[in-house]
Amino acid sequence: MLIGMKQVVQVRLLPTPEQASALLVTLRACNAAASWLAGRMHAAGEFRKFDVQKRFYTELRERFGLAAQPAIRVIGKTTDAYTALRGNLTAGNYGPPGSTRRRKVVDTPIVFRPDAAQPFDARCLSWQLGDSGREGTVSVWSTAGRLRNVRIMGHPGHLALLRSGQIRETDLICRDGVWVLHAVVDRPGAPQREPVNGFLGIDMGIVNLATTSDGDRMSGARLNRYRRRQQRLRKRLQAKKTSSARRLLKKRRRKENRFAADVNHQISKRIVAEAERTGRGIAVEQLTGIRDRVRLRKPQRATLSSWAFAQLGRFLAYKAEQAGLAFVQVDPAYTSQRCSDCGVIDKKNRRSQASYVCGRCGFVGHADHNAARNIATRGVAGWGEVMRPHAAPTLAAGQGGSSKPVGTPGT
Structure with missing residues (x-):
């Protein structure tokens, strides 16, 4: 097709x-x-x-x-x-x-x-x-x-x-x-291919810009260092209040956005190439309303606001469409709290930003990798609903081992 x-x-x-x-x-x-x-x-x-x-x-x-x-x-x-x-x-x-x-x-x-x-x-x-x-x-x-x-x-x-x-x-x-x-x-567009080998789940974040369900992590350290440097330079130039400082500020305008867009392009190309090579679709979390769902300390709010969550999602969507890959968005609730092995949901399982230890089955892994595996699983269910539009939606945040209601953010 x-x-x-x-x-x-x-x-x-x-x-x-x-x-x-x-x-x-x-x-x-x-x-x-x-x-x-x-x-x-x-x-x-x-x-x-x-x-x-x-x-x-x-x-x-x-x-x-x-x-x-x-x-x-x-x-x-x-x-x-x-x-x-x-x-x-x-x-x-x-x-x-x-x-x-x-x-x-x-x-x-x-x-x-x-x-x-x-x-x-x-x-x-x-x-x-x-x-x-x-x-x-x-x-x-x-x-x-x-x-x-x-x-x-x-x-x-x-x-x-x-x-x-x-x-x-x-x-x-x-x-x-x-x-x-x-x-x-x-x-x-390219002929759309069925995801015969399932979905490649993508968990997006700030420390790791993207983590795949295969365990491949794209670190955000370089981009975050660049942004902190740009912030220091802007503050220094704004404090001078001279004509030359204003000219430099105008010249540097949008430079940070171009750098971030280039990073997002590189990441999205890499992910689409891997999904195409392995015959899978791409599943990402719905990012709508992420600023309302996530609670952060004051120093972290500027980082959240400046990172282009939606841009990476858009790049993945259109590059997947160009390659003829299936692309679905899934409910992100509880993806970082749910064990990708046994399906139990417990916020205590996420010991830190990077560590996930299941208290029931003993699964140990990187928290972002665990979330990406959950997203991949929901991608399969979500694609089934897309291909059966007459059926009532059954995809739920607690699918696979819990009947907890959807609502509490897990990412």
């Missing part, structure tokens, strides 16, 4: 000074229009795209000089922003009902930065990529008219993907004076 998938491709835009000036004016006009529309939507209490388009489309075009399709994209961008805001409110990400922070978010209309990304579709932006190479051109709408033959440059593999797939929405972004395009491409 072939499963289609979407992939985001980044390419560099190389406009002339005149083209860059027109693009900047366009970006600011679109974001000014989006901020104005967000205020009107908030005041009117209308957030459905159809209703907003019917009520504000004409005025939006006349006020900001937008063409028809860019105006539609501005409306879509603004309604999507309010949809995301409502989702965050429902999830409690802005505090409980009645809290000061939540009231402020609800009472204030959304405002877009002047240089925020602007989405374009095929009517606003078209590609001329040729047959091969690292370069090409695009034609893009602007408030000054159509800009043709704007040069682009990218990785040969990324441009080959743009040539072979169907290009959907493209975001125009200006970041620190550098113009880039983020294009969403529809591409066929």
